Amino acid sequence: MIKNIQQTKYGLEGDCYFSLFDRDIRVSIDEDTNEEYANRCIEYLNSLSEVVVLQLCLASIRYCNDFLSMIGEEEKIFEKPTDVLSLIYPSVLIIPVPKNGHEPVIDMELNCEWEIEHGMEWIIRADNVLYVGAFNGENPWGDFSEKDSWNYA
Numbered sequence: 001m002i003k004n005i006q007q008t009k010y011g012l013e014g015d016c017y018f019s020l021f022d023r024d025i026r027v028s029i030d031e032d033t034n035e036e037y038a039n040r041c042i043e044y045l046n047s048l049s050e051v052v053v054l055q056l057c058l059a060s061i062r063y064c065n066d067f068l069s070m071i072g073e074e075e076k077i078f079e080k081p082t083d084v085l086s087l088i089y090p091s092v093l094i095i096p097v098p099k100n101g102h103e104p105v106i107d108m109e110l111n112c113e114w115e116i117e118h119g120m121e122w123i124i125r126a127d128n129v130l131y132v133g134a135f136n137g138e139n140p141w142g143d144f145s146e147k148d149s150w151n152y153a
Contacts, residue, residue, distance in 0.1 A: 001039045002027055012038070019046045020053065021090050029095040037102055038095040044104035045093060052127055055153070057081035059132035060088060062152040064114045076114075087113040088120065099141050107140040129153045 003024070005014040011031035015024045029038045048056075061084050065075040078084055089111040096107060106124040115134060123131035123140050130144040132152045147153065 001042045002029075002035060005035070016042045016093065017046070018090055018093070020048065021085070021088075023090075025090045026092040027095060028092050030097050032097045033095050037098045037104075040102065041095050041104045041106065042093065045106050045108075048106075048124070049127065052124060052129060054081055055129040056122060056124070056132065057084050059129060059152040060084045060112070060120065063120065063133055064112070066152065067115050091119070094140075096140050105140045107138070109135050123153075 002012075002014040002016050005012055010028070011033065012027075012029040012035065014027050014029075016027045017023070018025045027038060027042070029035070058081050061076075061078060061081060064084065064087070068075050076084075076087075090108060091111055092109045094107040094109065096105065103126065106122060108122045110120040110122065112120045118134040121131060121133060121135040121138060122129070123138055123144070125140065130140075130153055131138050133150045136150075144151070144153070
């Protein structure tokens, strides 16, 4: 599942296919994580349910329009929630050290047309969209039960 694997000073890096965007993306694997767990996370990424994808899209739209409003630009209107995906470009799937019995988690850095400087981050765990907002390097195992104002999930 991971292609072009290389050892770096931070761990393993390579590429994987992301079916939602029909393209390959980078994978960055923590140095204390193995390839088997990374492949489990990639399988999870490529099996996200329609409900989870819809939640990601709706949260991304909230992020987009809140950001545009903050900078004085007109909010975007989308015919259907998945239309926002045309403004989003996945960059790196970050594979953390496993927890919770090797439960797969998605921690993804993405680029987006509305926030070029900070981009976007998605965190999904146990079919719950936990974080959508500017890329801050959030802890994918963190407690997201209370949402900060910059978390649009």
